[in-house]
Amino acid sequence: MRSTRLALAAVVVSAGVSWAAAGNWPQWRGPLATGVSPEKDLPTRWAPGDLAWKAPLGGAGVSSPVVWGDRIFVTSQRGQGGLKPGVHPRLARDEQAASEKALAAAGEGGVTFLVEAFHRADGRRLWEYRLPAAGALPPVHDKHNLASPSAATDGERVYAWFGSGQVVALTTEGKLAWERNLATENGPFDINWGHASSPAVHGGLVYLLCFHDPASYLLAVDARSGKTRWKVDRPKGVRSYSTPVVVAGAAGPELIVNSTEGIHAYDPATGQALWQIAQPHNFAVPVPSFSDGILYTSRGYRSGPYMAIRTGGRGDVSATHVKWQVPTGAPYISSLLSYQGLVYMAGDNGIVTCIDAATGEKLWQERTGGLFSASPVAGDGKVYFMSETGETIVYQAGRQPRLLERNRTEGRIVASPAIADGRIYIRTDDALLAIGKARP
Secondary structure, eight states: OHHHHHHHHHHHHHHHHTTTSTTOBOSTTTTTTSSBOOOOSOOOOOOGGGOSEEEEOSSBOOOOOEEETTEEEEEEEESOOOBOSSOOOOSOOGGGGGGOOOOOOOSSSSOEEEEEEEETTTOOEEEEEEEEOOSSOOOBOTTOOTTOSOOEEOSSEEEEEOTTSEEEEEETTSOEEEEEEHHHHHOOOOOTTOOOOOOEEETTEEEEEEEOSSOEEEEEEETTTOOEEEEEEEOTTOOOOSOOEEEEEBTEEEEEEEOSSEEEEEOTTTOOEEEEEEOOOSOOOOOOEEETTEEEEEOOSTTEEEEEEESSOOEEOTTTSEEEEEEEEEOSSOOOEEETTEEEEEOTTSEEEEEETTTOOEEEEEEOOSOOOSOOEEETTEEEEEOTTSEEEEEEOSSSOOEEEEEEOSSOOOSOOEEETTEEEEEOSSEEEEESOOOO
């Protein structure tokens, strides 16, 4: 009976994001927001001269590319916004700190947000949509800007959200379908170091997580019209940098949120609270990874906890649905990856770790070096770790460490990559790279 419910829930979730459409990577971390691709024959080795193509971006940013059909969509910012005063904390420590770089500004003058579309075959720019920044702009950490949220698409429209509170829905041809300014509607966007949550799309709704100091709320808007379908308010001061994700829960679809309160699940259709694990935390950044009815999640910040949670509960499930928990060792920013019965993570200290998904037991750990803000992705039996230094470290998936390749590209990599149609698409601060051979 349980397997039947899971199968039905999976069908519902898959239909909501058009997961079955071949070769698409429609949101941050892919079709089911897991970072896993079903594709085969993915590239293992490349050098700077082996790129299929490289396209300059009109602005700078750290959002990830998303792919639908023959188009790749990327958001950026032109012009320099404000930086938060004081010392900006770093991921790296000791000798690695020298490799950690700030995001350079692109262009001069006032701030303008960009949504660009590129042709997947050759990287030529198909269109560019410009959105002038409105209102007082929140200051940010110098490692990102107000174009940190990744776009999302359902194949009909592209949904782009910026750290000013502005949201636009564009047709895949770059025409405006609707727009909103959540800062004007609900209060200023004010979260320490700047907004980072990306939109999520499921079942004709777009989910926007606005857990900030002045106001904390989870919003679901109609994908066609942009009108609010439901809104859940949380206590003032509840914060999150994470992105909501819809998973096929044991009793139906669940919308999962990582915040400073803990882990919460909502009904994606109504916003009704389903279950929660109360676990206060200072910086909720990573997004849970989902596989076979289990959420694998960390909370964020330096060497925080990570755990496996069974879906399908109701109310406080802290004592009933936590399969295992490890109190320390998870990455600050990068999300966990669940793949083929194992969980992988890349720490801020240049260490890659493999965990048994069933037990939480550490199977292996290797010091690779590097700075990992991007979340790992996997496919074709391989796991890809992208370092800010421009290096992609490729491991064979398995219970024993097997390093396959270390690939160097030019540019800083903070954005998580996309996998589509046999290629890996990497966004550096100011360029989009295509690696691998496209499908015939």
